[in-house]
Amino acid sequence: MSLAVTTAQEFANPNVERFVDAWVKHCRPDEVVWCDGSEEEDWTLRRQMVRAGTLRQLDHAIWPNSHLALSDPRDVARVENRTFICTTNVADAGPTNNWMAPGEMRASMWQLFAGSMRGRTMYVVPYCMGPLGSPFSRISIMVTDSPYAVVSMRIMARMGIEVLRAMTKHDDFIAGVHSVGVPLESGQPDVPWPCNPDNITISHFPERQQIWSFGSGYGGNALLGKKCLALRLGSAAAVKEGWLAEHMLIIRVTSPEDKVHYLAAAFPSACGKTNFAMMQPALPGWGIETLGDDIAWMRFGDDGRLYAINPEAGFFGVVPHTSPQTNPHMIEAMGRGNVLFTNVAYTEAGDIWWEGIGHSAPSNLRDWRGQPWCQGQDTPAAHPNARAAVPLGNLSIADAYTWDDPAGVPISAILYGGRRPNIVPLVREARNWTEAVFGAATLASETTAAAEGPIGRLRFDPSAMKPFLGCNVGDYYRHWLELANKAPHPGALPEVFFVNWFRKNADNQFLWPGFGENARVLEWIFRRLDDQVGAHETPIGLLPHPEDLNLDGLDLIPEALAELTSYSPAAWAHELAQYNDHLDSLGDRLPVELHQWLEQLRSAVASEQ
Numbered sequence: 001m002s003l004a005v006t007t008a009q010e011f012a013n014p015n016v017e018r019f020v021d022a023w024v025k026h027c028r029p030d031e032v033v034w035c036d037g038s039e040e041e042d043w044t045l046r047r048q049m050v051r052a053g054t055l056r057q058l059d060h061a062i063w064p065n066s067h068l069a070l071s072d073p074r075d076v077a078r079v080e081n082r083t084f085i086c087t088t089n090v091a092d093a094g095p096t097n098n099w100m101a102p103g104e105m106r107a108s109m110w111q112l113f114a115g116s117m118r119g120r121t122m123y124v125v126p127y128c129m130g131p132l133g134s135p136f137s138r139i140s141i142m143v144t145d146s147p148y149a150v151v152s153m154r155i156m157a158r159m160g161i162e163v164l165r166a167m168t169k170h171d172d173f174i175a176g177v178h179s180v181g182v183p184l185e186s187g188q189p190d191v192p193w194p195c196n197p198d199n200i201t202i203s204h205f206p207e208r209q210q211i212w213s214f215g216s217g218y219g220g221n222a223l224l225g226k227k228c229l230a231l232r233l234g235s236a237a238a239v240k241e242g243w244l245a246e247h248m249l250i251i252r253v254t255s256p257e258d259k260v261h262y263l264a265a266a267f268p269s270a271c272g273k274t275n276f277a278m279m280q281p282a283l284p285g286w287g288i289e290t291l292g293d294d295i296a297w298m299r300f301g302d303d304g305r306l307y308a309i310n311p312e313a314g315f316f317g318v319v320p321h322t323s324p325q326t327n328p329h330m331i332e333a334m335g336r337g338n339v340l341f342t343n344v345a346y347t348e349a350g351d352i353w354w355e356g357i358g359h360s361a362p363s364n365l366r367d368w369r370g371q372p373w374c375q376g377q378d379t380p381a382a383h384p385n386a387r388a389a390v391p392l393g394n395l396s397i398a399d400a401y402t403w404d405d406p407a408g409v410p411i412s413a414i415l416y417g418g419r420r421p422n423i424v425p426l427v428r429e430a431r432n433w434t435e436a437v438f439g440a441a442t443l444a445s446e447t448t449a450a451a452e453g454p455i456g457r458l459r460f461d462p463s464a465m466k467p468f469l470g471c472n473v474g475d476y477y478r479h480w481l482e483l484a485n486k487a488p489h490p491g492a493l494p495e496v497f498f499v500n501w502f503r504k505n506a507d508n509q510f511l512w513p514g515f516g517e518n519a520r521v522l523e524w525i526f527r528r529l530d531d532q533v534g535a536h537e538t539p540i541g542l543l544p545h546p547e548d549l550n551l552d553g554l555d556l557i558p559e560a561l562a563e564l565t566s567y568s569p570a571a572w573a574h575e576l577a578q579y580n581d582h583l584d585s586l587g588d589r590l591p592v593e594l595h596q597w598l599e600q601l602r603s604a605v606a607s608e609q
Contacts, residue, residue, distance in 0.1 A: 008160070008164060011161060011164035020032070023122070027145070029145060030117075030118070035150060036160050037160015037161060037163075038160065045151050049148065054148060055340075056068040056069075056070075057350065058351070059351055062350070064335075065337040066339040067339075068341045069343070072195050074197040075197055075200075075217055078218075078467065081098065083203075084098045085232065085470050086101065086205050087102070087207060088207060092472055094469070094471065094472030095586060097469065102205055102207070106212075109201060109214060112199055112214045112215075113214065116145070116179040119184025124142075126140075127141075127142065127160075127225055128157065128163045129311035130158075130297065131405070133166065134309060134406030135406070136311070136408060140225060140229055141173050141176065142211075143178070146222055148222070149217065149222045152340055153223055153225060155391050156312055156389060157314075176212075177213070178214075179213075180194045180195050181195070182194035182196055194217065195217045195218075196216075202228065204233055211224050213228065219316055219342065219389070226295075226316065231245055231470070232468055232470035235470045238479070242486070243297065244297065244299070245295075245297050246298065247295065247465050249265050249267075249290075249291075250263070251291065253287070253522055253526060254288075255526060261413065262291075262410060264296045264415070264494070265414070265416070267418060268419075268461045271418055271419050274315065275322075275326055275327045275330075275515060277292070277293035278329040279516055280515075280516045282517045282519050282520070282554075283550060286522070288397065289398065290329075290397055291398075293317065294315070297309050297311050297408075300487070304487060304492040307407065307410055308411050312392070315333075316389050317388055318387060319386045319387060322354075322357070323356055323358030329395060330395075332396060334390055336394040340389040341387070341388050342386060342389075345381035347364050347366070348366075361373070413494050414494045416439060416464070420503065423571045423572065424503070425500065425540075426512060426521060427499045427525070428497065428540060429495065430497070433483070434481065434484075436496035439541070441463065441477055441583070444458055446502075473589075473590070474590040478589070495528070497525050497528075499518075511564050513556075520550050523550050533548050535548065539567075539569075540605075543567060545565070573602070573609060576598065576602050
């Protein structure tokens, strides 16, 4: 075993040294490498993975300095049924999480990790979620035997020697352990994508601020800074400490009059968050800049408003149906290089392709499983959950002045949305904070390929956080309701809106064009924030009059607009009939105010039938 001191290791504090030593002794790697986050280290790992068959070098002229990984077909998405929140009291994990007692889980996983890195290298990855030095940020040390995870973490977080330098001698940290769970005996050949799908377990220990992940090499399970730290441990810490860790994008919206509002928005995975975050507005004079497409950490600032940062440093977006038409900014960002693609189709010459890219498949294409593929086949060329890890700095519309600002940005409005083919209007505004929290708690969406399980089923996904909460969902919503009492003045909290780009007609065609045209909805929201446009009141909130939306240049028939902005008491009575069971499923810690709001809403809707 190689244990040579590296430059990075010299900056490790005693707590870090003890943590690493303990896992070296238990996992038994052949070599230990302390990562410094340098470009040289990154390219050394990439070349190593190309030789091992884990990565394919892409054509530099098309995709500069970029690579493609093809995963094991059994390791392609988050594994929610094998993800656990381990708290001393089962009630603290709540009804939306899988739970196991911490001692029992540690004993079980300790056995899995025993010798799990034999024949492999252990990488010690120091990383920071959020800008170094920000009061928002969290430092973590992750040990892993996956070079793919290391290269991905360098894109997605502030990673390397500067993180160790920022720690004092006695600073504590969030401890993460990850292994693909495939030890190698002497002389045993490796496989391109090692994983142990029969034993995948992703466990979170909020009371000790630890993450243990075993068996999967896929991003959401292996990149511990993302969902594991930023959302699951983050949400538990936020409830305890009085801040917010949310599954939200952050954008800066600038009007033609140069007025600026920062907005956060929560959509379930693969429901258009990245496209929305990078929107190219169809309306002249409007500008959108991106601070992040997936996670927001928010705290009250000195002026009493909620300020947000994006704790990540990159994008880990779903690739299929990303094109110059749907998201030209992401296509441009991918073309700037240093991107790590996973599970898209490819040619031997180094080009890549996916469904919805905007042009026909090239000849001699191979699908994500490595099999020959041609246009018209029943099976997809790219996996529906194929991903790209893209440095945030690649994006031309990244808000360069604020995305890395340690102080964060003031949030004027929060949006919630999901895939709803009927009933839910294009946009509505919450009339008060309780209505806003109730709407978030009852958010529902059709399922997508971002997680295991059937696609296209409607499921409740409270605040788009159901897979990512690290605490009891009732405690989470009590915390949200209490923000109204903690805000120093009535205007301190953001306004809250609900959007739905996915309404369909009887022929199963989308009624709203979406993408850049969503700027028309943002304009209405923006003008509502500045009291410049009207709305009419309904039991489900404030809806725009059709004439309140700017539709100049948009070919939208009046019938479609009327349906998009409509509220149907009969349809909503059917909708609300499902809510009792849903709220009951959230457990006895759910604030009674949400049950009371449902009864008021049902009564108001019934009175209009």
